[in-house]
Each structure stands twice: as structure tokens, then as C-alpha cells.
Amino acid sequence: MTADYTTIIGLEVHVQLATRSKLFCACSTTYGAEPNTQVCPVCLGLPGALPVLNREAVRLAIETGVALNLEIPEFTKWDRKQYFYPDLPKGYQTSQFDLPITQHGYLEIADPGGAFEPKRIRILRAHLEEDAGKSTHDESKAGGDSLIDLNRTGTPLLEIVSEPDLRSAAEAKAYLSELKLLLTYLGVSDCNMQEGSLRVDANVNLHIDEGTAAVDGAKPTATPIVEVKNLNSFRGVERAIEYEAQRQWREWQETRRKIGDFPKQTRGWDDAAGVTRAQRHKEESSDYRYFPCPDLEPVTITPERVDEVRAQMAELPAALRTRLESDFGLPLYDADVIVNQGRGVADYFLSVAAATGDGKQTANWITQHVLRTMNAQEVSLDELGLPADRLAGLIKKIADGELPSARSRETFDLMVEKNLSVDGAMAELGIEAVDESELEGLCQELLAANPKIVADVQGGNDKAVGALIGQAKKKNPNADPGKVRAICLGLIAKM
């Protein structure tokens, strides 16, 4: 059945900007404080209080605009979006309506796994606005009290609105992942979804092929658009889109209701039940009565200012992936893994690679050992306690032949476990480089003691020599298995 329709998805992403203070007052934006302790007359909307713009929020919006290839018009202004709600103290949200700070850009997404072709997702606009507060309703129905915490009120948000260019839950997830990665690389936001720093609304509908697609100029039949709210995990976004596509398909088969017959509907995502639910009509607002905020001057952003911000910007994930491929010779897959871990791991890679001069080995160690250990121990890179210079020391020791690769893994584990340098760990493990002649003597000894193996090898079974490696390691734990094998084969050939 799924072959009969295409899912059309546009995302509205609300990102909390990483400013120290709120958008229009000096109150702190720190998460988790006691309710209503981070408030002042301005964010409480007290009579007479007036907003003063936080310039840092503007800078972060410009950075994001540059990163998302958005136009940054010279003139932007503030509007009031008016509606009544208890967590909105002024009765309006200060936002941007017709002249947003940035508009018309794109973000490129790809999937190395090949779930979809690389594509460009157009972005309609990214505008600044202030957040509302938080209501907590008494669900027990006993007291019926609603509590309001206004700490979050006035926190700066950037609302990034995509065009409906996404075609699947996988694409939506890739878009969100890349967006989150980009914003965290820039330091524009921490994008912490648990703390509500990144919130997503998805607009979903279906384009249905009724067999008219081949006719020139015929538009596909579209179902009414549904806006799914309250998505606060990537998994939730994927599930909600998949659910909504199926629900709309069923509904289409029953009702044949098309876009235009029926207004845009708002549905909430119930993560526990795994369904979207229609919200009451009264919870949807049609006429917000936007009008320019007379308390705030419009903002002028010159091209010079944009250039200034651009010059100070961090490298973006896409550029870094390309650089890891070209400058360090990494395969795209490895480059992707490292970059997608976030700025901390990427910077770590760059430091270690610079010290070792070997990008590929560095990438191998990071993708195979460092990341695995971090995942296994559920720790961050900082908490892992393996500074870049120590990992670089380990890799260099192996390259120099001073640390047998066979023992590198246990050395690495001990370095992490006991917070040691490579020298410290090797000393504790008693690892020393084995002299070539010493190794040869050892091999001669073993061959003399194992004529059966020598005969097998001479009979054409090179694999038989493997049995000697274990014995060599018993006699000298530092013996390198590869070297033992090579020396033994060499000696047998000369016999």
C-alpha cells in the first residue's frame, strides 16, 4: 500500500539559544532552577516593564543564518504574536512575523548507509522569538490547580522552518541530526532535548498518486496538512511521522478528504501510546493579530556585520567531513562517524592526528577503541580521561615498533583504567620491545623442539606455524606474533 503515496514533511524546529541571559532582560537562562526564581518585571510582563534586546542572541542568529546558507536582510523587526495563555504573561509573544532575521536557505543531508540519496532541504526562514513559561496541570482532578513557572519565559528561541522537502521519517531524522550537529558545532545551542532546548513540530501530509501523475501539469492529490506538536525526541519525530502517514492514508481511503476541503489540523503526539491525537478546536488559534512591537526598535544588520560574524565562526560539520577525507585520507564512513560525534570528538581527532601525523591510525583508534569504551562505560570524552597527547603517545609507540600491536589493546585499557601514560601502562604490563636477534634465537629453539610443525610447513601448510606463536608468547610475552610468524617461516625456508 505504501507505494501509493508519498509522505510530505516540513519541520519547525525551536532551538534555545545558548545566551547567558534572556532575549529581552538580564535574567539567567540556566535550566532547572527553583520555579519563578529567574524572573524580573520585564519577563513577568509587569505593568510598565519594557524589553531591551540581547545582542548576543542576534549574533547567534546571524551565525546560524550563515551556516544554513540563509539570506540575512539588512532590516529586521519585532512583532507581537497575540494570544491569551497563562504561561504567556504579557498576552503576546515577542516574535518576528513578516521580516525575519534570516530567510531562504538550505541544509544538505546524506545517509552513508544509503537509505536515501543526498539532498538539499530548503529552509524557509529562521526567526528569533521569546519562549513562554511552563504550566503544570494537576492531572489528579482533585484540586484542579495549575501551577505556572515563568523561569523559561523570555528565553531566546530560534525557530527554523523548513520547506516541505522531506519525504520520509529517515530523512526527517537525518535533517534533525545534521541540524543539531551544526548548531552544537557553532555553539549556538546545546540542543538538549530533555531540557527542551530543541523542540520539533512536524507538518505532515500525503501526496497520493491516483494515476494522473503521468498527465502533464496534473498536481498530485494532497491530504489536509496536520501539524504534530510536542515532539521532544528524534525517535518520537520518526514514530510520529510514520504513524501520521499511515493514519492519513487510512483516513483518505475512508473520507477522500483533500487539502483545501479541510483546514490545517493540530494534533499532539502521545509518546507512551504511540499515537497522535486531535486537539480541541479551541486550542488552535487562527488570528494572532500580529503587529509591530512599539517597544523595540527595528534591527539593522549590515553586510559588514555578517562578514564579521562569519570570520569568527567555527568550522561546520560538512566542511570538516570533507577536510577529514582530503587532508587525512579517511574514508567517508570514518569521517562521518568522527564528525557526527560532535565537536569534542572531532577536535580530539584533530589534536591526536596532528601529534601522530597518521590520520588513518588515529581514526581507527578513535572509532574502534575510544568510542567503544565511551559507549561501554557511558562516559563522555572528558570523563574518559584519555587526553589527546596520551592517545597520540600510544599510536606513536606502535608505529615506532616499541609497542607490539598485539599488546596495544591491553595497554590502551590500562591507560584508561588507571589514568596512565603509555609509558606508565607499558611499564606496569612489563612490555619492552624485543630485540630482533633475541626473537630469532627464540624461534630457532621452538623449531628445533617441534619437527612435526616444520615438516607440515615444508609440506605446504604455512598455517601450521600458528601453533608456535602461542608458545613464543608464553616464553616472552612481548614477542610480536607477526614477527614470530615471519621469522619462523623464513627459517624453515632456509632449512
Place this chain on the structure above:
Amino acid sequence: MATPSELTATEQRRRFESGEVSSVELTQACVDRVAAVDDRVGAFLRFDAEKALAQAAACDAARAEGKPLGPLAGVPVAVKDLFCQEGEITTCASKILENFRSPYDSTVVDRLKQAGAVLLGRTNMDEFAMGGSTENSAYQTSRNPWDLERSPGGSSGGAAACVAALEAPLSVGTDTGGSIRQPAGLCGVVGMKPTYGRVSRYGLVAFASSLDQAGPLARTVEDTALLYDALAGHDPRDSTSNPSPAEPCAPTVNEPLKGLKVGVVPEHFAEGLDDEVRAAVEAAIETYRGLGAETVEVDLPHAKYGVATYYVIAPCEASSNLSRYDGVHYGHRTDEAAMLAQLEAERKAALASGDAEAADAIDTALVRLYRQSRSEGFGPEVKRRIMLGAYALSAGYYDAYYLKALKVRRLIRQDYDRAFEKVDLIAGPVTAAPAFKLGELSEDPLSMYLVDLYTVSANLAGLPAISLPCGKSKAGLPIGMQLMAPPLAEEKLLRGARMYEQATDWHQPTPDL
């Protein structure tokens, strides 16, 4: 010898500094005067004699200790009840803010404190500054000290009446469409609306943000300059505050302007102007000629759209600014238990009738809370303007009303820019007639809106303007003249006004109370 109440603020300040009079004596004089006349005038909503006298005693102590004295040290000042003052109730003469005790000081109050003034009390006004007669106060009606049957004007009616009645030497009002100048004119005192952005709006309860401006009321131009200097200046807490420094005006206010060109707008003297007002203002302009000024006719072609433009823009902004008074965070809240019981009854009835549509149309508890709290808390004029604003901003009418009004506003400003290329000041009437009788206009909102006819343009254009006494009607009612100046030309405006004041004595007499 004048009693302390009869002294100008400038004189009070001088005598306080020299030690001839104490702040307690000056303040006690106000307390006595308020006790004697305010039950008739009704200028003050709240007056705390004890607190004011304690503050005055502190001023006296500071002087005795040789501490530096601020420009208003020891002088009592009254403020309109829409300036937030820490720990004080700030009602805006509305029931909805009946119990709102501000946790912070507005910049105006802060500056008065910095200047050493004694804060006397809170003056009556039209609710949320909407009105021209002070009859829209939810608490009391203020009366014109010259004729207690008449209105003192509005919305700063209390602020003008208390100065005219010698209850306070100085007061601070706000002017959104003429709310300082019109009551000053009707009460025979001086009132100035500074350039928009010259006095901070921080902590001033907003009516129409792009028009509101706080300013001084006093008995003389000299006193007006004294108070203006204390209030004016850049405030980083108000984004629309003018960033340029405010040069003090009091030091030069007594220097007449040489080569003054006074603009006269013929339309200001057209039909509808009371004959006595016309004669008084024309005589005042003649006085300027006698002082060596040249008079020049200027054309303000879009001025006639001023009132219409104002009554689109101001309600739009007001409807938005007043959204916050919703019964949830502070202010008046409807009786919740009764409201919920009513809702429950409505729901039961709808269900019993089996009418699903009727059941669906019943408010949620929250919507009913808003509806009922606001309905009970706001008076009729405020409701009228909220409705006007909400209508003009709604999707279908936004372009036709709000955007159109913004365009006309720009044209009005351009008219003034052009006029001020030719003249220094523009002179004309403040109001079309002397003070009207209480109740005379209050049943007719449209005629009440016309009391702003001569004053709204200065707000739309953001210009400074002043009202000063220039005559008396046969009935003994004050007549005012308005002077307007280019943006930030307060110094010129005050000197021009003072020049006239020094040549006449219309500011001298006080009402018999």
C-alpha cells in the same frame, strides 16, 4: 508674604537650600492644603501625609549634614497613578489593578528620588490614561479648581488640578494624545509633553507605547523646566529612549529668544473654535509680535487626519498592551467558585438539551476566567478602545486601518519637518473651548475624542509641545495656548514659552477654593 503653597517650585527650592524654609514646612503646607480642598477637587487617589513628611524630614536632615542637594531637593512632587513606585499601589485608576503593589520603581520615580524630591502622592486619571475628562477613573471624579462643576480635563486631570489648586507645586503626568497639555490648558497651569523618547517610559504603565510620553506640570514655565530637567535623559532600560544627552533647560529658560519666528496654522483658527479662545490665542500671538517675533503662516495639510489616525493607532497598541491584565498573574480576578458553578450549570443544561453545538460553544474554564475577569475589571472606555484595537488589527482589517494610519502618521510628521524649516515654534490653541461641564461629553465618546483635536499631532509626530495660560473666559475659566517645537528642541520651546510668560501675568491668579 506668600504662604509656602503659593511659592513656585523654583522659589521653594531656593529657600530650602538657603535654609529659609524646611522641606517639612513645604510638605506640611501641601498636606494642609490637600486636607482643606481635596475632598472638593478630588485630585489625589492616594495621599500618604505621614510618609511624605518622613521623606521631607530626611531631606532636612540631609541638608543639615551638608550632603549634596539634588535639583528638586526638599520640593514636593505628585505623580500620576501610572508610574510604578516600589511598595506603592499603582492602579492606573482601574479596578483591574486595584491591588497591584509595584515591586519596582519606574525611571521617572527613580529620577525624582535621585533629584531629592518629596513624593507626595498619586494623582487621579482616566483609567489607563484613556479619556479627556478624568471621568473614566474607576475611583473618583476630579474637578476643575476654577469651577467645581467642570472637568479638569484628562487623562492627567488629577495632576493638573492638584497644581492649579496649590496642593502641589509640581506634578508628573503623561501625554499620549494631549493628556498633559489639555488638562493643563483647562486648569490654567503649564504642562509640557517632551519629545518622544526624551523621558523614559520604563515603569510607566503603557497605554499606547509609540505615543506615550511623561512630562511635567507646574504653575510656571520656569518650574516646568526645573522638573523637566530632572526627568529627561537617556535610559538604557527603554529601547525607545533617545540616546542623546539631555541638555539642562532651567539655566537658560529666562533668556528670551532673539529673531524668533512663530508659525501660525490657519486651520487651527477655523470653524469650531470658541470665540473667546480664538481671541485669547490671537492676542498671545500679537504679544509675540510685540516682543519682536516674526509670525509666519505655515501649512499642515495632513493635520486634519490627526484625530482619526490617533484613534486607530492608540487603540491598536492599547489592545495589545492591556492583554496582560487577564486575571491570572495579578490584578482583579473574578470569583472563581461562582464562575465554575455557572459553567457547570451551563454544561448540564446544554447536555440535557442534547444540543452538541451549544455544548461545544461553552467556554473552557480558562477562557471564562479571562472573559469574566476582564469584563469586571475594565471600565467602558477601556473596553471600547480594546475592541477598536482588536478589530483594527484583525487579519481582514489590518491593512485598511492600522497600516493606513501608519502611513498618514508619516505624512503628518513630514508636514511638521517642512514647517519647522521655516519657523522656530508653532503657536495655536490647546483646546477648542474652556473647561466643559462634568458629564457634558462623557455620554458621547466621539465628541470626547475631539478634545484632542489640537494636541494629537504632536504625539503622532513625536514633537515636544507645551501648554501655557494665555487668557480667561468671561466665566473666569482659564484659556491655554500651545507651542510646538522640532524634536529635541525643548530648550527653545521653554525659552519661547517663558518669554511670553514674563510679558504677561495669566499664570499669576489662583482659583478661589
